[in-house]
Each structure stands twice: as C-alpha cells, then as structure tokens.
Amino acid sequence: MRFVFKTSYEQDVRLFRDGVTAMWYGLLAVVMLLLPSLLSSYYVGEITWVFIYGICGVSLMVLVGYTGLLSLGHAAFLGIGAYAHAYFLQHGVPWVASIALAILITTASGIVVGLPALRMTGIYLAIATLAFAVIIQEVFTRWEAVTKGFAGMAVEKPVIFGIHFNDAATFYYLCAAILALTLWMTRNLLRSPTGRAWIAIRDSEIAARSMGVNLAVYKSIAFAYSAALMGLAGALFAHKIAYLAPDIFTILLSIQLLLLVIVGGLGSLHGAVFGAIFVALLPPTIAILRDSIPATLSDVASTTGIGLVGAVGKAIGDFLKKPGVEAGFFGLILVLVILLEPLGMYGRWMKIKLFFSTFPMYKRHTFTRQKSYMKSERLR
Amino acid sequence: MTFFQADNLIINFGGIRAVDDVSFAVSKGEVFTIIGPNGAGKTTIFNLVSRIYEPTVGRLVFEDRDITKVPPHRIAALGIARTFQNIELFEHATLLENLLLARHVHKKSTFFGELLFLPAVRQMEVEHREAVERMIDFLNLQEYRDALIVNLPYGVRKVTELARALCTGPKLLLLDEPSSGLNVEETEDMAFWIEDIKNLLGITVLMVEHDMNLVSAVSDRVLALNYGRPIATGTPDEIKSHPEVVRAYLGG
Numbered sequence: 001m002r003f004v005f006k007t008s009y010e011q012d013v014r015l016f017r018d019g020v021t022a023m024w025y026g027l028l029a030v031v032m033l034l035l036p037s038l039l040s041s042y043y044v045g046e047i048t049w050v051f052i053y054g055i056c057g058v059s060l061m062v063l064v065g066y067t068g069l070l071s072l073g074h075a076a077f078l079g080i081g082a083y084a085h086a087y088f089l090q091h092g093v094p095w096v097a098s099i100a101l102a103i104l105i106t107t108a109s110g111i112v113v114g115l116p117a118l119r120m121t122g123i124y125l126a127i128a129t130l131a132f133a134v135i136i137q138e139v140f141t142r143w144e145a146v147t148k149g150f151a152g153m154a155v156e157k158p159v160i161f162g163i164h165f166n167d168a169a170t171f172y173y174l175c176a177a178i179l180a181l182t183l184w185m186t187r188n189l190l191r192s193p194t195g196r197a198w199i200a201i202r203d204s205e206i207a208a209r210s211m212g213v214n215l216a217v218y219k220s221i222a223f224a225y226s227a228a229l230m231g232l233a234g235a236l237f238a239h240k241i242a243y244l245a246p247d248i249f250t251i252l253l254s255i256q257l258l259l260l261v262i263v264g265g266l267g268s269l270h271g272a273v274f275g276a277i278f279v280a281l282l283p284p285t286i287a288i289l290r291d292s293i294p295a296t297l298s299d300v301a302s303t304t305g306i307g308l309v310g311a312v313g314k315a316i317g318d319f320l321k322k323p324g325v326e327a328g329f330f331g332l333i334l335v336l337v338i339l340l341e342p343l344g345m346y347g348r349w350m351k352i353k354l355f356f357s358t359f360p361m362y363k364r365h366t367f368t369r370q371k372s373y374m375k376s377e378r379l380r
Numbered sequence: 381m382t383f384f385q386a387d388n389l390i391i392n393f394g395g396i397r398a399v400d401d402v403s404f405a406v407s408k409g410e411v412f413t414i415i416g417p418n419g420a421g422k423t424t425i426f427n428l429v430s431r432i433y434e435p436t437v438g439r440l441v442f443e444d445r446d447i448t449k450v451p452p453h454r455i456a457a458l459g460i461a462r463t464f465q466n467i468e469l470f471e472h473a474t475l476l477e478n479l480l481l482a483r484h485v486h487k488k489s490t491f492f493g494e495l496l497f498l499p500a501v502r503q504m505e506v507e508h509r510e511a512v513e514r515m516i517d518f519l520n521l522q523e524y525r526d527a528l529i530v531n532l533p534y535g536v537r538k539v540t541e542l543a544r545a546l547c548t549g550p551k552l553l554l555l556d557e558p559s560s561g562l563n564v565e566e567t568e569d570m571a572f573w574i575e576d577i578k579n580l581l582g583i584t585v586l587m588v589e590h591d592m593n594l595v596s597a598v599s600d601r602v603l604a605l606n607y608g609r610p611i612a613t614g615t616p617d618e619i620k621s622h623p624e625v626v627r628a629y630l631g632g
Contacts, residue, residue: 009509012476013502185495192494192501193487196473200481203470210430210468211548212456212485221491267472 002357013191015184032176036169044168045240049280050273051175052236055182057260057272059229062186064258065266066195067222068202069117070126073133074257077227079140079249081106081234083147086155086244095160103231110227111220118216133254140246153244165239175236182229183269189225190269198222252327259330263337265344274345278333283326290320343367382441383408383584384552389428389438398424399435400608406552411578411585413595415619416605417629422588423465424608426556429586430462431455442552457485459551463541465560465588471529475521475540476512478529482547483508515543518581519573535566542573546581553577555587559594567594574598592630596620604629 004011004018016022036044056078063069081102088098116128140147147153157166158174165171189195197218200208209215238244256279264275297313300306319325341348347367355362384406391399399421406412414422427433429440431452440448442458450458461482470478486508489501516522519539524532529540538561545553558574559567571594577583578598589595595602596616604612604619606628612619619625 009506009513010502012509013505188497189494192489192497192505193481193484194491194494196477196481197484199473199477200470200484203472204468206432207464207468207470208481209432209452210456210462211482211544212453213481214451214453 015187029180033173036172041168044172046281046284048168048172048175048240050276051172051179052233052240053257053260053276053280054179054273055229055233055236056257057264057276058179058182058186058269059226059233060257060261061264061266061269061272062189062198062229063222063226064261065268065271066190066202067198067219068121069219069222070122070258071129071226072126072251072254072258073113073129073131073136074226074230075249075251075253076133076136077106077110077230078234078237078253078257079136079246080109081231082155082238082241082244082249083140083153083234084231085235086153086238087146089156090153095158099232099235102235103228106231106234107224107228110224110230113227114220114223117219117223130251130254133249133251137246137249137251140249147244147246150245150247155238155242155244158239171239175240178232178236179273182232183273186229186269194218194221256330259334263334263344265346268346270349271344271346274349278345282329282333286320286326286329290317293317293320382444384443384586385441386425386429387439387441389425389440390436391424391428391433391438392436398608399428402438402605402608402610404603404610404613406584406586408551408584409578409582410600411574411587411598413587413589413599413602413616414605415589415592415595415602415625415629419607420605421608422605423556425605426462426554426588429554430460456548456550459549460554461545461548461550461552462554463545463556463558465556467534467537467541469529469537469541469544474526474528475524475532476526478540478544479512479515479547480508482544483511485548486511511549512547515546518546518576519543534561535563538562538566538570539573542570546577546583550583552584552586555585555589557588557590559589559591567591570594571597592620 002020006012011018016025035047039047056074059077060071060074063071063074084102084105085098088101089095093101113129113132117125120128141149143149144151157164158171159165160174163170165174190198197208197213200211200213201215201218201222205215241248260275260279261272262275263278264273265271294313294317297316298310301308301310301313337344343350351367354366382405385404387403389399389402390397402421402425404412414425416422424433428435428438431447431450435448438448439446442460445458447455447458470481473481487504489498489504493501516525519542521536521539521543524536524540529537532540538558542555542558545555555574558570562570574585574587575598578585585598587599599616602614602616602619603610604622604625606624611624611628612622614622620630
C-alpha cells in the first residue's frame with residue numbers, strides 16, 4: 001500500500017495525485033503514441049472509435065453522472081454536430097472554423113433543450129430529450145437542402161492548416177489529442193466551483209440552492225457543455241464514418257451512449273473512457289470471435305478426431321452470425337452490470353487495484369456500503 | 381439598525397394556515413430559539429426565511445434590506461446560511477467537496493477560466509481550501525476530510541452540515557434542530573459549538589430546537605409557537621415558567 005503524504009493544499013488541486021500517478025498516465029500516453037506503428041490499420045481504426053466514443057462518454061458523464069440529469073436524446077446532438085460540420089466543409093469553410101461553428105450550433109441547441117430541464121427531472125426529462133431526438137432525426141431526413149436526406153452526405157477527410165489527415169494513423173492521433181483535451185478541460189471544470197455545483201445539484205437541489213448555487217444557470221451550463229462536447233464528437237464521427245445518413249442517429253444510438261456511461265461507471269471520467277472501450281470494441285470482438293471460434297475448434301476437431309468439438313464450434317459461429325446478437329450482448333451486459341457491479345467498470349477497476357495494493361490483506365467488504373437508513377424528505 | 385426582522389408572516393398550504401401572523405426580531409450577536417410542539421410551523425418559518433417558501437403575507441428584513449422577494453440562491457450571498465432538519469448533504473461527494481461547495485458564493489472565477497484552470501483559479505481554490513480548513517479545525521472534522529458522506533455516521537454528518545453552513549461565511553446562521561438524532565454527549569458538544577459560534581465567530585444564530593436543556597444552555601431569547609401562532613417570547617427561564625407554554629408544549 002502506498003501512502004501519499006500531503007504537505008500543501010496545492011497538492012489536492014493538482015491534475016494528478018502524485019508523481020507516480022503522473023508517471024502511469026505518461027506511460028499510457030507513450031503506449032497510445034506507439035500503437036499505430038505496432039498494429040494494422042484495421043485495429044488502429046477500431047481504437048479511433050474508442051476515442052470518439054470517449055468524447056461522447058465524457059459529454060454524457062457530465063450531464064448524467066455529475067449533474068444527475070438524464071438524457072435519452074444525445075444522438076441528436078451527435079448528429080447535429082456531424083451534419084453541421086459536414087455541411088460547412090462542403091461549402092468550403094476551413095476545418096477549424098467549421099468545427100467551431102458545429103460546436104456553436106450544438107451548444108445553442110443544448111441550451112434550448114436544457115430549458116425544460118430547469119423544471120423537469122428524472123423520467124420526465126428523459127422523455128422530453130427523447131422527443132427532441134425523434135424530432136431532430138426527422139429533420140435530418142426531411143431537410144434535404146442541407147442534409148440530402150436518405151441520399152446521404154459524403155464527408156471530406158480533415159485538412160487542418162494544410163496538413164492532411166487521410167490515413168488511419170494520422171486520424172487516430174487527431175482523435176486521441178482531442179479526447180485528451182476534452183478530458184483535461186472537463187477535469188478542470190470538475191475541480192472548480194462549476195463541477196462542485198453540478199455534483200451538488202445531483203445530490204440535493206435544495207441544499208445546493210441554499211448554498212447559493214443558481215440551479216437554472218448551472219443546469220444550463222451542464223446542458224450546453226455536454227452538447228458542445230457531443231458536437232465535437234459528432235464532427236469527428238462524421239469524418240470517421242465518411243458518409244452521413246439520418247438512420248445513423250437513432251434512439252438506439254442514444255441508448256447505446258447512455259449504456260456507455262452506466263457500464264463505465266457513473267460519476268467518474270475514467271468510467272466514460274472505460275465505457276467507450278466497451279462500446280467501441282464489443283462489435284469487432286464479436287466479429288473476430290465469429291470467425292476464429294469455429295476455425296479454432298474445427299482445427300481441434302481435426303487434430304483430436306472428436307467431431308463434436310467441430311460441431312460445437314460451428315454452432316457458436318452460426319449463433320454469432322445471427323442478426324441482433326450484438327444488441328443482445330449489449331443488453332445482457334447492461335443487466336449484469338446493474339445487478340452485479342452498480343459502480344460499473346471503473347468500480348471493478350478500483351477493486352482490482354485495491355486488491356493488489358493491499359495484497360494479501362484485501363477485504364471484500366471495503367466496498368460494501370451501509371444502507372442509507374434515513375432518506376430525507378425532499379421539499380420538492 | 382434592524383439586523384433581522386420578520387413582520388406578520390402568514391403562509392397557507394391549501395386550507396391550512398401553517399404560520400399565522402408571526403413577527404419576531406433577532407438582534408445581532410444573540411442566539412434566538414423557536415420552540416413548539418410538532419407541526420407548530422417552526423421549520424416552515426425557516427423555509428420562509430431561506431426563501432424556499434413564498435409567504436402569503438408578510439415581510440422579511442435583513443440588515444435593513446427587504447429580502448421578501450430575493451431569490452433563494454441569493455440568500456447565502458447576503459450572509460444567511462442554514463442547516464436542515466433531515467440532513468441534506470451531497471452524499472456521493474467527500475466531506476471536503478461538501479465544504480468547498482459552501483464557498484460557492486465567494487467564487488471569483490469565470491467558466492472559461494475554470495475550463496483552462498488558469499493560475500488565478502488555482503490560487504482561488506487554495507484560498508477556499510484554507511477557509512474550509514479553518515472550519516474543519518474549528519469543528520474537529522480532520523479525520524473525515526476525504527471520506528464520502530454516505531460512509532459517515534449520523535453524528536458526523538450533522539456536524540458536517542454545521543461546518544458547511546459556516547463555510548459560506550454567514551452573519552446569520554439558521555440551525556434546524558441541531559441536536560435531533562444526537563446522543564447526550566454529542567448534544568453537549570453541539571451546545572459548546574453554538575456558544576463558540578456566537579462568541580468566537582461573532583455569528584448570530586436563529587435556531588429551532590426541541591431539547592430544552594440545549595435551549596436553556598445556549599439561547600438568549602426564546603419564541604414559543606403553537607399551531608402557527610406565537611404564544612410567548614422571552615428568556616429561557618421566562619418561557620419555561622410561562623403557563624401557556626407549559627400547557628401547550630412543556631407539560632407538567
């Protein structure tokens with residue numbers, strides 16, 4: 001077990017807890033920098049999805065995990081960012097200006113959607129945002145002058161100040177840098193009064209108000225900031241997917257994004273990234289297993305001569321090829337996480353870390369919380 | 381100069397008049413206690429003062445300023461802080477974060493400054509931390525600093541709420557049943573702290589309390605309520621022997 005001795009208040013305000021933590025993050029950065037030269041461009045492309053979903057995760061984490069406002073319509077913000085960016089690029093706006101405009105537009109729509117949030121919470125807000133997402137999807141379909149409707153819209157490769165990001169590795173670095181920037185800025189907000197005000201609103205609106213937090217202002221900021229990040233992610237999403245169509249930004253995508261933060265672990269930035277790893281890498285993992293399990297098992301069957309193994313392998317392969325398997329896995333994992341690990345993947349990560357740092361003295365019950373025996377009566 | 385004054389407060393909930401024509405004045409530097417049986421309207425008066433409820437009729441004056449129309453989130457900045465009868469802490473945050481939030485009214489940073497965590501923000505955070513640490517020392521909360529509120533025992537949460545209210549730097553502190561749920565020893569500690577808040581920090585205290593030992597120990601003046609109406613005002617000794625208070629509340 002390692003203890004960090006604190007000698008100044010400055011220490012608690014730092015980005016990293018201490019030198020050792022900073023070193024680990026540095027090591028992670030080095031590994032991420034080296035990955036594109038070690039992996040094939042297919043895997044580099046899949047990891048780029050982790051970064052894009054990571055930005056989405058941070059966006060939704062701010063709203064759901066920190067401010068406690070549920071949104072079932074975040075795919076709409078992603079879509080607005082993606083379409084706006086693609087539209088401006090097509091009309092010759094430089095990349096940086098285009099992405100800035102896309103963020104501005106999503107921020108504005110975030111504030112508009114946030115207005116009912118000043119009066120609604122919980123399931124009612126979820127329904128309001130869901131309605132917003134449905135409307136926006138319809139707009140994507142019908143507003144053909146801008147979105148080209150179901151004909152779809154091609155997205156150019158990013159060119160920033162004359163630098164072309166047209167292969168998998170360069171785009172990987174671009175997305176990684178933007179995710180790192182997003183995480184840094186969000187962490188900054190969370191260690192400042194704004195982040196604390198969000199947490200306060202999540203845990204007790206009435207106490208937050210009595211402590212001088214203007215609920216309307218901070219809920220609006222949460223919505224605006226969350227939408228801005230979603231717009232940023234949307235712009236990268238547009239480049240990644242290269243061809244936009246209205247049926248990408250469905251309610252299912254919104255639910256998948258919500259699942260991302262819940263599986264990752266609500267109330268932590270780590271959770272946003274862990275959730276992104278899960279959401280981005282589950283489909284390729286299933287795709288790989290679909291081909292490799294039958295192949296491996298049929299090899300085993302031919303070397304050992306047990307025909308049953310080959311049959312089982314073929315059955316698993318066929319099962320994984322069935323439509324809806326991916327959605328089924330998402331659902332199953334969501335249920336298991338909520339039942340077995342309400343703290344999400346980040347919670348599990350903390351437990352594994354504690355196990356090793358206290359080995360062999362780990363106590364399972366360190367994480368069991370006593371039941372809150374007194375839930376206060378809310379005034380409203 | 382009027383420090384704090386409530387004039388003819390009335391509030392109706394549907395057909396029920398929870399507070400019926402209550403007037404009182406609190407002078408600077410005293411501990412003023414409101415007592416009364418359950419449902420007498422004590423907490424309702426607190427919610428009126430902290431502007432969570434809108435009075436049907438009446439006026440609230442704080443430091444010569446009419447605060448009847450001030451929105452609830454401005455009350456803390458004026459110098460009025462409160463605790464809640466059924467603890468309202470930010471449960472999934474640490475004790476330190478709870479207290480730092482109370483410094484919200486003293487924040488000088490802008491959103492974009494915080495986004496980039498400019499040196500001025502860093503400086504401000506350290507200053508807030510110093511202010512919070514003074515209250516942690518004052519109320520002996522050092523060992524719980526980094527604990528999540530959900531993991532803290534009830535008595536500590538109660539003190540944490542007091543600390544959070546003090547961290548806003550109030551001139552008037554509203555304590556809603558500070559001793560409820562505390563054992564005898566913890567109640568005695570609470571009495572000492574209220575004395576210290578009055579004498580050392582120079583903060584005026586307006587309190588709702590049931591424990592008559594605590595009330596007599598710390599109060600300068602007491603207001604007794606019954607069914608939303610004031611029945612008597614005076615020193616703790618006068619109130620304890622007032623026939624109507626004895627009949628309505630104290631018994632004996």
